Amino acid sequence: ALPFGQADLSNCEREQIHLSASIQPHGVLLLLREPDLTVVQASANAPEFLGLDPLGRRLEALGGDLAARIAPVLAQRLDAIPAALRCTAGWPAATFDGLVHRPAPHGTPGSAKGSEAGAGVILELERPGEAPDLSQRVEKALAAILSTYSPRMLCEETARIFRALTGYDRVMVYRFDDEGHGEVVAEQRRPELEPYLGNRYPASDIPQIARRLYVRNRVRMLADIGYAPVPLLPRHSPLTGEDTDLSLSMLRSISPMHVQYMRNMGVAATLVTSLMVGGRLWGLVACHHNTPRSTAFPIRAACELLSEAVGVRLAALESFVQAQAELAVRRLEQRMIEAIGREGDWRGALFDQPQTLLQPLNANGAALLFEGQVIFAGEVPSTGELRALGAWLDAQPRAPVIARTALAQEEPQFAALTPGAAGLLATRVSETPGEWLIWFRPEQVQTVIWGGDPFKPVLVGDDPAQLSPRRSFAQWHQVVEGTAERWTPTDLATARLIGDTVTDVILQFRAVRMLIAL
Numbered sequence: 001a002l003p004f005g006q007a008d009l010s011n012c013e014r015e016q017i018h019l020s021a022s023i024q025p026h027g028v029l030l031l032l033r034e035p036d037l038t039v040v041q042a043s044a045n046a047p048e049f050l051g052l053d054p055l056g057r058r059l060e061a062l063g064g065d066l067a068a069r070i071a072p073v074l075a076q077r078l079d080a081i082p083a084a085l086r087c088t089a090g091w092p093a094a095t096f097d098g099l100v101h102r103p104a105p106h107g108t109p110g111s112a113k114g115s116e117a118g119a120g121v122i123l124e125l126e127r128p129g130e131a132p133d134l135s136q137r138v139e140k141a142l143a144a145i146l147s148t149y150s151p152r153m154l155c156e157e158t159a160r161i162f163r164a165l166t167g168y169d170r171v172m173v174y175r176f177d178d179e180g181h182g183e184v185v186a187e188q189r190r191p192e193l194e195p196y197l198g199n200r201y202p203a204s205d206i207p208q209i210a211r212r213l214y215v216r217n218r219v220r221m222l223a224d225i226g227y228a229p230v231p232l233l234p235r236h237s238p239l240t241g242e243d244t245d246l247s248l249s250m251l252r253s254i255s256p257m258h259v260q261y262m263r264n265m266g267v268a269a270t271l272v273t274s275l276m277v278g279g280r281l282w283g284l285v286a287c288h289h290n291t292p293r294s295t296a297f298p299i300r301a302a303c304e305l306l307s308e309a310v311g312v313r314l315a316a317l318e319s320f321v322q323a324q325a326e327l328a329v330r331r332l333e334q335r336m337i338e339a340i341g342r343e344g345d346w347r348g349a350l351f352d353q354p355q356t357l358l359q360p361l362n363a364n365g366a367a368l369l370f371e372g373q374v375i376f377a378g379e380v381p382s383t384g385e386l387r388a389l390g391a392w393l394d395a396q397p398r399a400p401v402i403a404r405t406a407l408a409q410e411e412p413q414f415a416a417l418t419p420g421a422a423g424l425l426a427t428r429v430s431e432t433p434g435e436w437l438i439w440f441r442p443e444q445v446q447t448v449i450w451g452g453d454p455f456k457p458v459l460v461g462d463d464p465a466q467l468s469p470r471r472s473f474a475q476w477h478q479v480v481e482g483t484a485e486r487w488t489p490t491d492l493a494t495a496r497l498i499g500d501t502v503t504d505v506i507l508q509f510r511a512v513r514m515l516i517a518l
């Protein structure tokens with residue numbers, strides 16, 4: 001583990017970003033001891049914010065209705081989900097938006113030591129900002145989310161909703177693939193800004209430790225990239241003797257690595273929410289502004305709610321996509337059986353409308369090896385290469401489907417194969433050797449939209465000053481060179497379904513042919 005602020009490009013996976021021991025200056029953080037609610041640790045800006053020094057005082061002594069407001073909230077667990085409250089506090093008393101939660105006893109969540117004593121209560125206060133007629137806007141946004149009927153449409157709608165609600169210069173929906181690499185799948189921006197839509201970034205741009213944090217804490221605001229972090233005083237929590245765990249804090253100071261990255265991008269403020277699908281971090285909604293910008297607490301709460309709705313809708317639409325693929329396979333089967341009756345063969349039905357074969361698998365080409373013949377659609381290797389692939393597939397261990405994403409690299413005998421066939425997904429169509437249905441996908445660097453000129457050389461060095469989307473795009477390019485888009489579990493299931501269907505059709509076809517011959 002590496003202390004906060006001490007990471008460099010080589011080791012940022014280990015930076016303890018939740019132990020930043022400092023916050024952003026747009027609010028104050030107080031750590032309260034239970035049960036007497038004495039302030040034992042406070043951010044250095046607290047006296048200035050509250051008009052009095054809170055350290056060592058009990059909550060009632062901080063003025064306003066704060067102590068009365070917090071009492072009922074403390075009956076909740078508050079260890080996973082913070083509670084929001086509106087209160088007055090300070091001298092003279094002013095109105096604040098607050099968030100209350102109980103941090104984990106030690107830096108590592110789930111660590112047992114000290115759990116009975118408790119690590120106290122974190123109270124964060126922020127001056128309220130403007131949030132006019134929010135309920136109507138949220139209601140309309142929810143209706144818009146529910147009326148989308150494809151994942152793509154939902155992502156585009158999400159970018160529109162967030163841009164309208166937050167007013168940031170750029171809003172991106174950022175999706176992670178199975179390996180954690182990211183892609184900008186929807187974008188709304190001021191027209192003069194360079195588009196990032198379609199850009200890809202390597203998984204290393206967002207360390208695992210940050211991803212785990214974003215599952216637990218689903219909204220983050222960086223109000224001004226030029227901020228001076230405000231330290232917590234004393235540095236260590238008197239309750240645990242360690243850094244206070246700021247995982248669930250709304251004011252947590254942001255990792256300097258990431259701040260540098262944003263600076264290099266020309267971004268001055270961000271607001272980011274997590275998109276969760278089926279308990280996994282599916283992606284992010286990232287709002288960027290080119291000048292400092294704060295978003296009022298109620299608007300951030302609305303963003304969190306809407307992100308949750310988007311995640312639920314995404315889950316529904318993704319299973320709908322799977323159901324539609326199954327429906328498409330059923331229709332294909334129907335057409336093949338009709339074709340046997342009509343033309344005495346089923347192969348035409350499989351290949352006369354190539355899209356029905358290619359689209360469910362998002363493939364660029366497909367080939368059938370059957371009874372010594374080769375039929376294909378779209379982009380596929382040469383007939384000779386296809387036959388060689390058939391022989392190689394025969395030699396593979398028995399499995400319902402065989403998948404490769406970097407065929408030329410993984411199987412040296414195919415090193416010279418066209419880059420249009422980096423990805424291969426194959427399923428047996430009969431028990432006869434050499435009879436396969438194969439789909440192909442091109443190397444993904446051929447399919448992406450480039451941000452900037454892809455042929456302009458980009459230095460990939462070790463200096464954080466070089467951190468930028470261009471650099472990480474170049475790095476992503478190096479990571480995925482020669483590989484196709486991964487075949488998803490849904491792809492594998494669909495290929496298997498098509499394979500089984502074709503196998504059934506072939507059995508019927510052979511039975512009919514045999515009957516005719518008799």
Ligand code: BLA
Pocket residue numbers: 008009010011012013015017196201204205206207210214220253254255257258261270272273284286467469472
């Ligand atoms: C965090 N990096 C992030 C986040 C994003 C990116 C979206 C999450 C920020 C948040 O949720 O508030 C990356 N942002 C991007 C990219 C685009 C974008 C790619 O807008 C493209 C358009 N980052 C690096 C490297 C390191 C690194 C090399 O690129 C480390 C060596 C670190 N990124 C890093 C850290 C965080 C981060 C530590 C966590 C920041 C925090 O929450 O404190």
